[in-house]
Amino acid sequence: MRNAPKVRFEAIHQDNWEDCVKLEVKEEQRKMVAPNWYSIIQAAYDKTYTPLSIYHEDTMVGFFMYGKDPEDELYWIVRLMIDKRFQGRGYGEAAIRLGLELIERLEDCSPEIVISYVPDNEAAGKLYKRVGFVPTGRIVEGETEARYKVLR
Numbered sequence: 200m201r202n203a204p205k206v207r208f209e210a211i212h213q214d215n216w217e218d219c220v221k222l223e224v225k226e227e228q229r230k231m232v233a234p235n236w237y238s239i240i241q242a243a244y245d246k247t248y249t250p251l252s253i254y255h256e257d258t259m260v261g262f263f264m265y266g267k268d269p270e271d272e273l274y275w276i277v278r279l280m281i282d283k284r285f286q287g288r289g290y291g292e293a294a295i296r297l298g299l300e301l302i303e304r305l306e307d308c309s310p311e312i313v314i315s316y317v318p319d320n321e322a323a324g325k326l327y328k329r330v331g332f333v334p335t336g337r338i339v340e341g342e343t344e345a346r347y348k349v350l351r
Contacts, residue, residue, distance in 0.1 A: 206260070207254050208263060210252075248265070250263075255285070262279075265302060276295070313344060313347075327345050332346060333345060333348075
């Protein structure tokens with residue numbers, strides 16, 4: 200990935216949660232990703248999830264959440280959203296790559312990392328393939344499943 204923007208993750212906390220819930224996707228993308236407020240609440244009650252804000256320099260540009268599924272024992276990237284003002288600049292790909300690195304460093308990292316996306320979301324499918332996810336052909340809760348093999 201040439202000239203990729205640098206991004207970093209920051210925990211969701213009392214000083215940034217409101218900025219996070221104000222982030223929005225484009226109107227036509229709203230049916231493809233849960234709103235950030237919902238994800239933050241979900242993570243508050245389901246401790247298997249880790250919600251993170253995505254920053255480029257000092258600007259919050261998106262949201263990322265991952266967790267280990269207690270049923271299949273695999274890590275899942277549960278959410279990725281880039282605010283509509285920052286889409287098309289490489290932040291999504293940079294965040295996915297950073298997220299994969301973060302999960303791969305975990306002591307209990309699973310042999311595969313899973314992601315799913317709305318089948319109509321062609322941009323997401325292309326992005327995930329570009330970073331190494333391979334569609335499995337399975338549909339999970341109405342979404343296309345793809346898996347990334349962890350190299351250890």
